[in-house]
Amino acid sequence: MQLSHLRAFCAVAQTGSVAAAAKVLNRVPSGITVRIQQLEQDLGCELFLRDSKGMSLSPNGRLLLEHAQHILDLTDSTRLLMREEDLGGRLVIGALDVVLVDFMPALIGTFRKRYQGVGLDIRHEASEVLVQHVADGSLDIALTDGPVHSKSLESKLAFVDEMLLITERNHPPVKSPADLQCSELYGFRHDCSFRFRMDRWLAEAGISHLPVTEIESYHTMLACVTAGMGAAWVLRSVLQTLPGHQQVQSHTLGPVGYTEIHYLWRSGQLSPNARKLIETGEGLGERRKTRTWSTIGD
Template identity: 35%
Template sequence: MEISELKTLISLVETGSVTATARELNRVPSAITSRIQQLEDHLGIPLFYREKKRLIVTSKALELYEYACQIVKLVNTAELNIKTNCPGGKFRIGALESIAATRLPLPLTKLYEGVPNIELELITGIRDTLYNALINGQHDAILIGDAPFDEKLERVTAFEEELIIIASKNHTEIKKPHDIKSSNILVFREGCSYRDRLLNWYHSFNSYPKRVTEVTSYHAILGSVAAGMGIGIVPKIMFDQFSNKHLLSKHAIEGPLGQIKIELIWKKGWLSANIIALQSILAYQKYPKIE
């Protein structure tokens, strides 16, 4: 079925007249009759009964009319969005789990309020997974830290995170690896920027953890550390929002390893209206460095 045929059907149902439809669509009456006949031939059913010069709408025509209205409206919306580059439609965002849980709820709510017809897809993962997905065209934009430099990408800083080491409740102060009682660290799999930073912190003291346990969520890290299974690294905001933080102790990471910039990143030349809209909201929020 062609869009022109559906528009003709819509007009015929609404006007009930070939002449009125021809006038509305700026066509000759014979062209209107021809389009409807082609549509009927394609479907294999009559859409209108002819009684002298009158057209009587069938139940199937009314059913198709409802679909046609939706289809034409969708096509018109798509054309408008593409031509005017207005935000809307599908928007695929990749983000670190910690960012999705703590930083994005408010901005995405604002985005929905400002762009009601947007269709958000939020996918969480670790840095390397999200980065590769962006390169492969699976995401429109990502929010990660410590992204490798790539001239094919564009980026802006969204906000800064303070990273901290967490340990069990009564753990003594941690300033260097020698102060840690447990030989186990709880981290995400390789490719996680926070894991890299914790291991680099160990390396800065010419040390290395005896055991690395990989987990799949920050709730697992927080809960396992609270149970005394080892130490971990998390953004301070996640610790602050953890309901059982009274079971943990927090320890600052001195120097640049304890501060990480989270960037909004997209492919060069692919700056869409959706990315601009999200970028403006993030800038408006003015996320400060967490103290």
């Protein structure tokens, strides 16, 4: 029996369906179904009655629900206790790579000066993975593309940025995907929200012939674009940090390029150290916005 099995069971019991539970936990429905089946096999009994109207708790399911919720509450409170500021504690932070480049150094530097007794564990993942890890309690807090709409998660704006399209220096102005004069685009893998937005940008314009090559490095993307091989989406704040950024042409994407980075945590589970991280970041976002947007012209 695993905590993820109990969490899936409680979510289905409280929402009344696998689909609704999947939304609450930010999982795919098939994953919720597998966890319920594994829990039933482990306990050797049926936990739900299934019919054409949906799912309802069996007698064994009703017996388990209160006990399972108690286990989860105890687990969550234990995690919170172990990370309390009074004990020094440890703060586990997840962030997008783009956040680690520009915003995170100033945030962590200021935080360390104020709270030297707090141990920090900083991990980078794609946006979809970060949301999942916050939902299952593996991360105390994350900085990711947002906002994220979920009853089990809360978020707060950290800063605003802009996604730019970069092309070779002599490329004509780009107002839509139809204006692109290149053979390919560069982007991250599909579990990245920025890649999802790029794919949607192409699809809405009816562009299906332009391949997207996955590259996990903005430095490599910039090198390929500079060489005249293709185009890429890059955050304005990241672009200014890349050596050689003056050698490419940047194009604004309009509303589709507007980007919000949010702090994300589990509802009701914001630890004291995570709260202090957010408080430390207040003001950094606005100062960063002014500095970033005045550095690079289009």
